[in-house]
Amino acid sequence: MEFPSQVDVTIVGGGPSGVVCAYMVAKAGYKVVILDKKSRDKIGDKTCGDAVDKAALDRLHQESGLSYPSGNEVSDIIEKMSIGAGDVDCKISLDAPGYLVDRLNYGQRLLQNAESVGVTIIPQATVRDILYREENDIRFVSGVKFKHNGKIHEIGSHFTIDASGSYAVIRKQLPEEFFINGLEKELKDVEIWPTYREIIQLNENQSNHRWMNEILLLYKDDFPIPGYFWIFSKGNHQLNVGIGWSKxxxxxxMKDLFRKELSNYYSENDYSVIKSGGGQIPIRPPFDSLVFNGGALAGDAACMVHPITAEGHGPALDTAMRLGKTLINALKQKNYTREGIWDYNVAVAKHYGRKHTESELFKRFLIDIEVSGLEFLIKKKVFNEEELNLVFSGETIALSKLDIFKRFLILLQKPKILFKIRSIFRKTDVCKKIYSEYPTNPSEIDSWRKKRNSTLGLSY
Ligand SMILES: Cc1cc2nc3c(=O)[nH]c(=O)nc-3n(C[C@H](O)[C@H](O)[C@H](O)COP(=O)(O)OP(=O)(O)OC[C@H]3O[C@@H](n4cnc5c(N)ncnc54)[C@H](O)[C@@H]3O)c2cc1C
Incomplete structure (x- = not known):
């Protein structure tokens, strides 16, 4: 295979973020290459819960034209997400339209979409090193070195995008001077989630499972908040089941605890395991800056995963589309500096930055009240489904005086929780305001970060 030596954009990783970013930029007429270490027919596959949020797919479809998952790309249509505490029957369900996808089939189709607009895909290409150039004493990333069939090759580019998932192969090799404005090289252990997952097929003598069209996150004392066990419907007689917690x-x-929990619902004779595996999820709000001279981070490499639910697929697709749009503008203007693609930071901060920081605050509240506190809130119906929906989608709950009074009466038995709820709602309100002020001028980012951290008690 002949490789191009110079392109406009090199994308490391052909998962959801890489492929959508590539599609956008190539569709605008620029030369784009995706390098992925997997073989061509495996790109897109991943150990995953397989749930994708419809809101992200709506934006993707409306703004890029990429079609929704369909046919053999879909295992089940999801209508609700349930949060359980202590027991699968102590749960509250919220509207959560989405899909349980077949990652390989959906990923392969997106790859074909990218190829159809001219993206060159180089499989079995493991990226090892970064290339640099200097302009007026300023260092720019200018491409990568990769290994293919035992040989080392180089590709030069105006922009290099790290879409390599939790490996973050580019991010982790950037020189120290690039780590400014909140862009970080390594994650803290608390932000890394090891996981284990199985896709199980119930035997024919079993009746269908009871979670059709549903995804369930279950918190228990055996795997306390933020860790959880998940049961996601993968359609008739199939489930995607997994467990994960912070490092x-x-x-x-993990595997022992997983097996023990699953045995509460099915004995090992009731099902066969179709697929199993583990993976790491980076769980924290996105870095405050995702750009550097000559490149940017996308998807998991940029920490785009929801801090409570660990949904990163939708955010990866959606934000990669935004990155693609920003790169097109910068390429038009031949501006390859971090300032030239700052708009990407603004777009991410105003949507996922805000939403995931609010969820991070809410997660800290859940950790504080523990499984027993969550169980209490669910059993006493302190929040209804609509309100929880708002909390999980990062919106404000508007409570009337009567609403507040009713909750006050319920929570009199648990005054600490009452106090914490008041505090969390105040903080999420402030969070909205702060993120609406995310600076469009990079020179103001450090003072914005200081203000955000001191007001919300964060240390990013
Ligand atoms: C167990 C588990 C369950 C999850 N469940 C859900 C869920 O239910 N819903 C949800 O929305 N999200 C879920 N996620 C998160 C979701 O999988 C990710 O957020 C999403 O895949 C991120 O997409 P990405 O493109 O950033 O990275 P990835 O999908 O990880 O793709 C990265 C690509 O980069 C390639 N690559 C890596 N290193 C190199 C290298 N050196 N050279 C070349 N190529 C390289 C890889 O081969 C891969 O193809 C889960 C994750 C895990 C681990």
Whole structure:
């Protein structure tokens, strides 16, 4: 295979973020290459819960024209997400339209969409190193070195995008001077989630499972908040089941705890395991800056995963589309500096930055009240489904005086929780305002970060 030596954009990784960014830029007429270490027929596959939020797909479809998952790309249509505490039957369900996808089939189709607009895909290409150039004493990333069939090759480009998922192969090799304005090289252990997942097929003698059109996150004392066990419907007789927790939680052997929890619903004779595997999820709000001279971070490499639910697929697709649009503008203007693609930071901060920071605050509240507190809130119906929907989608709950009074009466038995709820709602309100002020001028970002951290008690 002949490789191009110079392109406009090199994208490392052909997962959801890489492929959508590539599609956008190539469709505008620019030369784009995707390098992925996997073989061509495996790109897109990933150990995952397989749930994708419809809101992100709506934006993707409306703004890029890419079609929704369909046919063999869909395992089930999701209508609701349930949050359970202590027991699968102690749960509250919220509207959560989406899909359980077949990652390989959906990923392969997106790859074909990218190829159809001219993206060159180089499979079995493992990126090892970054290339640099200097302009007026300023260092720019100018491409990558990769290994293919035992040989090292180089590709030069105006922009290099790290879409390599939690490996973050570019991010982790950037020189120290690039780590400014909140862009970070490594994650803290508390922000890294090891996970284990199985796709199980119920045997024919079993009746269908009871989670059709539903995804369930279950919190229990065995795997306390933020960790959880998940049961996602993968259609008739199939489930995507998994467990994950933060690296600092140290709860013992993940596979053993997984098997123990699953045995509460099915004995090992009831199902066969179709697929199994583990993976790491970066769980924190996106970095405050995702750009550097000559490149940017996308998807998991940029920490685009929801801090409570661990949904990163939709955000990866959606924000990569925004990155693509920003790159097109910068390429038109031949401006390859970080300032030239700052708009991407603004777009991410105003949507996922705000939303995921609010969820991070809410997660800290859940950790504080523990599984027993969540169980209490669910059993006493302190929040109704509509309100929880708002909390999970990062919107404000408007409570009337009567609403507040009713909750006050319920929560009199748990005054600490009452106090914490008041505090979390105040903070999420402030968070909205702060993120609406995310600076369009890079020179103001450090003072914005200081203000955000001191007001919200964060240390990013
Ligand atoms: C167990 C688990 C469950 C999850 N469940 C859900 C869920 O239900 N819903 C949801 O929305 N999200 C979920 N996620 C998160 C979701 O999978 C990710 O957020 C999403 O895949 C991120 O897309 P991405 O393009 O950034 O990275 P990825 O999908 O990880 O793609 C990265 C690509 O880069 C390639 N690559 C890596 N290193 C190199 C290299 N050195 N050279 C060349 N190529 C390289 C890889 O081969 C891969 O193709 C889950 C994650 C895990 C691990």
């Amino acid at each position: 600092v939680q140290n709860l013992g052997k």
